[in-house]
C-alpha cells in the first residue's frame with residue numbers, strides 16, 4: 001500500500017482528491033493539512049466524508065509528512081505551492097502540484113502573469129507538465145509534476161488535434177470557455193458568492209486570463225481565450241473555433257479526432273453530429289469532445305467538456321499519481 005498526503009486538504013481540490021483516493025485500492029491517505037482548520041476532523045470541512053475517513057487536519061509538519069509519505073499533493077494557492085514543493089522534494093518525497101507554479105516553463109512569463117517573483121525558478125527545469133495524454137512517459141519517471149490548469153486541460157485536449165494535424169490557420173484559434181464557480185476555489189470573494197453568481201452569467205479576464213500562456217505554451221501557437229463564469233458548481237465547457245487551413249469534410253475531421261484519441265481511456269470523441277454537456281462528465285475524470293464545422297465549411301467548431309475538479313484537477317492528479325507510483329493509469333478513476 002502506498003501512502004500519500006494532501007497539503008491544503010480543506011479546499012475544493014483537496015476534498016475531491018480525498019474522494020478519489022478513498023476509492024483507490026493501492027493508496028492510503030495518511031496526512032491532511034490545513035493552516036486555518038488544524039485540529040478539526042477533515043469531515044468537519046467536507047461533511048460528505050463523515051464516516052469514510054477519520055483523519056484530523058494538522059498544520060504542515062514537512063519532516064513528519066515526508067517520513068510517512070511516498071508522494072504529496074499540493075492543493076495550495078500559487079507561490080505557496082512552490083515553496084512547499086522545494087521542502088518536500090528536498091526530503092525525498094514526490095510532489096504533484098495542483099497550482100500554477102510549475103506549469104509555465106519560463107519564470108519571466110510566470111512573473112508577468114502571476115505578478116509575483118517565482119519562489120523556486122530552479123525547479124522549473126525538472127517539473128513535468130502533467131497533461132497525462134501527452135506526457136505519459138516523462139510523468140512515469142518524474143519527481144515533480146505540474147498538474148495542468150482546468151481551463152488549460154480542457155482547451156488543449158479540445159484544440160490539439162487541429163494543431164497537430166496542421167488544420168488550424170495560424171492566429172485563427174478562438175477558445176470560448178465557461179466554468180462553474182468551484183473553479184475559483186473555496187476562498188470567499190464577493191464576486192463568487194451565491195447572490196452574485198446565481199442566475200447570472202458573465203465574461204472575465206477578457207484582456208488576459210492566466211491560463212492563456214499555458215494553453216499557448218502547450219499548443220505551440222497563439223490563441224484567443226475568453227473565460228466565462230457559469231452559474232453552476234462544477235464543469236467546464238469550451239468551444240474552439242479555428243479557420244481551416246484546407247478544405248475538409250466534417251466526416252473526415254471527425255475521423256481525425258477519433259483516430260487522434262483512439263485508445264485514450266479518459267478522452268471520448270462523441271459520435272458525429274453529437275455535442276457534449278457538462279453533466280455527463282461531472283464527478284469524473286473524462287473529457288468529452290464533439291466535432292463540428294460551421295455551415296460555410298471554413299471554420300472548425302470543436303466542443304470539449306470536463307469537470308474542473310476532475311480531469312481539470314484531482315482526477316488528473318490521480319491519473320498522474322498512478323503513473324508515478326506504478327499503478328495502472330485508470331486505477332481508482
Ligand SMILES: NC(=O)c1ccc[n+]([C@@H]2O[C@H](COP(=O)([O-])OP(=O)(O)OC[C@H]3O[C@@H](n4cnc5c(N)ncnc54)[C@H](OP(=O)(O)O)[C@@H]3O)[C@@H](O)[C@H]2O)c1
Pocket residue numbers: 007008009010011012013014033034035036037074075076077078080098099100148149150182183184185186187308309312313
Ligand atoms: N478549483 C479548481 O477547479 C482548480 C482546478 C485546477 C487547479 N486548481 C489549483 O489548485 C490549487 C488549490 O485550489 P482549490 O480550488 O482547492 O483552492 P481552495 O478551495 O481555495 O483551497 C485552498 C487550500 O489552500 C490552503 N491555503 C490557502 N492559503 C494558504 C497559505 N497561505 N498557506 C498554506 N495553505 C494555504 C487552504 O487551507 P486552510 O484550511 O488553511 O485555509 C485550502 O486548503 C490552486 O492553486 C488552484 O489554482 C484549482
